[in-house]
Amino acid sequence: xxxxxxxxxxxxxxxxxxxxxxxxxxxxxxxxxxxxxxxxxxxxxxxxxxxxxxxxxxxxxxxxxxxxxxxxxxxxxxxxxxxxxxxxxxxxxxxxxxxxxxxxxxxxxxxxxxxxxxxxxxxxxxxxxxxxxxxxxxxxxxxxxxxxxxxxxxxxxxxxxxxxxxxxxxxxxxxxxxxxxxxxxxxxxxxxxxxxxxxxxxxxxxxxxxxxxxxxxxxxxxxxxxxxxxxxxxxxxxxxxxxxxxxxxxxxxxxxxxxxxxxxxxxxxxxxxxxxxxxxxxxxxxxxxxxxxxxxxxxxxxxxxxxxxxxxxxxxxxxxxxxxx
Amino acid sequence: xxxxxxxxxxxxxxxxxxxxxxxxxxxxxxxxxxxxxxxxxxxxxxxxxxxxxxxxxxxxxxxxxxxxxxxxxxxxxxxxxxxxxxxxxxxxxxxxxxxxxxxxxxxxxxxxxxxxxxxxxxxxxxxxxxxxxxxxxxxxxxxxxxxxxxxxxxxxxxxxxxxxxxxxxxxxxxxxxxxxxxxxxxxxxxxxxxxxxxxxxxxxxxxxxxxxxxxxxxxxxxxxxxxxxxxxxxxxxxxxxxxxxxxxxxxxxxxxxxxxxxxxxxxxxxxxxxxxxxxxxxxxxxxxxxxxxxxxxxxxxxxxxxxxxxxxxxxxxxxxxxxxx
Numbered sequence: 001x002x003x004x005x006x007x008x009x010x011x012x013x014x015x016x017x018x019x020x021x022x023x024x025x026x027x028x029x030x031x032x033x034x035x036x037x038x039x040x041x042x043x044x045x046x047x048x049x050x051x052x053x054x055x056x057x058x059x060x061x062x063x064x065x066x067x068x069x070x071x072x073x074x075x076x077x078x079x080x081x082x083x084x085x086x087x088x089x090x091x092x093x094x095x096x097x098x099x100x101x102x103x104x105x106x107x108x109x110x111x112x113x114x115x116x117x118x119x120x121x122x123x124x125x126x127x128x129x130x131x132x133x134x135x136x137x138x139x140x141x142x143x144x145x146x147x148x149x150x151x152x153x154x155x156x157x158x159x160x161x162x163x164x165x166x167x168x169x170x171x172x173x174x175x176x177x178x179x180x181x182x183x184x185x186x187x188x189x190x191x192x193x194x195x196x197x198x199x200x201x202x203x204x205x206x207x208x209x210x211x212x213x214x215x216x217x218x219x220x221x222x223x224x225x226x227x228x229x230x231x232x233x234x235x236x237x238x239x240x241x242x243x244x245x246x247x248x249x250x251x252x253x254x255x256x257x258x259x260x261x262x263x264x265x266x267x268x269x270x271x272x273x274x275x276x277x278x279x280x281x282x283x284x285x286x287x288x289x290x291x292x293x294x295x296x297x298x299x300x301x302x303x304x305x306x307x308x309x310x311x312x313x314x315x316x317x318x319x320x321x322x323x324x325x
Numbered sequence: 326x327x328x329x330x331x332x333x334x335x336x337x338x339x340x341x342x343x344x345x346x347x348x349x350x351x352x353x354x355x356x357x358x359x360x361x362x363x364x365x366x367x368x369x370x371x372x373x374x375x376x377x378x379x380x381x382x383x384x385x386x387x388x389x390x391x392x393x394x395x396x397x398x399x400x401x402x403x404x405x406x407x408x409x410x411x412x413x414x415x416x417x418x419x420x421x422x423x424x425x426x427x428x429x430x431x432x433x434x435x436x437x438x439x440x441x442x443x444x445x446x447x448x449x450x451x452x453x454x455x456x457x458x459x460x461x462x463x464x465x466x467x468x469x470x471x472x473x474x475x476x477x478x479x480x481x482x483x484x485x486x487x488x489x490x491x492x493x494x495x496x497x498x499x500x501x502x503x504x505x506x507x508x509x510x511x512x513x514x515x516x517x518x519x520x521x522x523x524x525x526x527x528x529x530x531x532x533x534x535x536x537x538x539x540x541x542x543x544x545x546x547x548x549x550x551x552x553x554x555x556x557x558x559x560x561x562x563x564x565x566x567x568x569x570x571x572x573x574x575x576x577x578x579x580x581x582x583x584x585x586x587x588x589x590x591x592x593x594x595x596x597x598x599x600x601x602x603x604x605x606x607x608x609x610x611x612x613x614x615x616x617x618x619x620x621x622x623x624x625x626x627x628x629x630x631x632x633x634x635x636x637x638x639x640x641x642x643x644x645x646x647x648x649x650x
Contacts, residue, residue: 113435131588
């Protein structure tokens with residue numbers, strides 16, 4: 001926007017208000033709200049900051065958004081706001097691309113090495129005070145497929161390669177000579193190429209095309225020694241089929257940071273499989289991440305106030321920020 | 326040796342005979358033995374292969390070694406054969422330098438990331454089916470001190486640096502501009518420099534100078550947020566003082582692969598400290614390591630038969646293979 005009017009900004013945050021909002025507060029009328037108050041907060045608002053990025057309340061409150069022109073979400077994945085009314089509107093959508101890249105990459109390398117060195121078993125034996133020598137796997141030379149060629153996938157590819165793994169990518173379209181991935185396979189070829197990899201890492205955006213792409217056929221196509229890592233979205237996976245594949249030994253293990261239902265229900269079978277590592281949607285959340293998320297938003301807010309181009313503009317047809325933007 | 330005589334080779338291996346010994350067996354009279362039979366096996370033997378590298382039986386049997394000219398040990402650390410009679414003799418001692426370097430480096434990077442990402446706690450919460458989000462630490466930019474500048478320490482330094490850590494080394498003498506470490510501090514300065522590091526990694530050879538170097542004063546000098554990693558020898562550490570430091574919160578955690586008593590006794594307090602990761606002296610033992618150890622020995626055996634220079638000749642005064650040899 002350009003003008004002298006003070007804009008009205010709705011901030012969906014529930015009880016946990018974003019830190020470091022002073023600069024934004026000085027330049028906007030801010031309506032901090034929880035899910036229940038969202039329709040009232042949206043009525044007459046110019047922009048919406050979805051700070052509570054796990055909330056699914058935006059579609060249901062959207063009927064009240066009578067003058068919104070910009071929505072920003074404090075996450076990399078934009079699937080919680082990918083509903084038809086927003087998608088087909090002129091509202092500009094931006095995300096927090098870049099904040100989580102390197103932290104998630106470190107998490108992925110950590111679980112890869114943990115699998116190779118049998119660290120979960122060492123911790124279990126330690127609990128039992130049992131000294132039981134095992135041989136471990138090398139990491140260098142193992143092959144990893146990173147499914148998702150956005151900035152997080154690229155950071156993962158670079159770090160795994162630095163640790164000696166042989167990395168390929170998977171995206172919408174096949175291509176060669178990618179600077180981070182070398183070869184990029186097409187997602188449509190997952191079942192055909194999966195057998196070639198020791199680690200398959202899911203970090204694709206959740207779209208109509210990627211939803212459920214890791215299903216029984218995909219797991220059956222992987223090596224029995226393969227490990228599956230999900231740092232993308234739970235809905236990329238047909239969870240029941242993953243459980244079946246793990247129980248049947250079709251793959252050797254999984255490290256899961258995201259789930260189709262979060263928190264993972266207490267009676268879910270994934271909790272108890274001994275070849276699974278579960279973490280509670282935290283792989284990217286380094287100390288200081290909330291401040292960084294607000295920095296990214298505040299930078300875009302200043303741009304929006306000044307009429308300058310926004311950063312991280314989502315292609316609402318693709319469902320993510322296209323590369324090079 | 327050079328000559329037409331068939332040499333006699335004693336192999337200390339207990340019940341577990343080394344694999345892939347065909348080439349050596351074709352060129353020597355081999356006496357496979359356990360600790361009890363070692364004196365008889367040594368009597369009249371030309372060479373000794375200490376395949377059971379954790380055995381401490383060699384000094385007690387050495388009185389029977391009446392014509393030994395070469396001892397090879399299937400490990401990087403040579404402390405089990407660093408007794409005065411061997412040290413002061415003309416017997417050549419070689420080790421298995423190089424076999425474990427990259428595997429141990431992967432283990433070290435794995436525990437560093439596991440600490441940063443709070444992986445042990447995630448596994449404990451998983452056992453309790455508890456979903457509890459925590460913020461995690463970044464790995465990139467953290468400072469690591471690798472104590473020990475041999476080939477294993479160098480492999481650790483290179484891999485940690487590849488993962489974005491800022492790495493320094495510590496050796497007998499201070500020096501700058503080292504290709505792997507940049508700055509190398511002198512061991513004598515441990516207490517003075519320890520406060521500058523987030524991770525302190527012990528991989529020094531066990532010698533009179535390094536024994537017990539990680540003591541109360543060293544741990545007190547480290548940051549309260551520091552983690553200590555030992556992949557060298559248990560005796561580098563004053564274990565009781567490490568336990569005290571961990572309990573007092575003088576350091577934040579430890580990952581220990583080696584102990585002054587192995588197996589670690591079942592009633593040892595280290596088993597139960599929740600900021601400790603214990604593994605049973607396995608960090609270097611990748612699938613295939615036993616074959617690789619025999620390859621290294623067999624190569625040296627062929628050299629010895631032919632009168633060619635041996636690889637990995639230990640400086641018996643230093644207690645390790647000097648760099649550049």
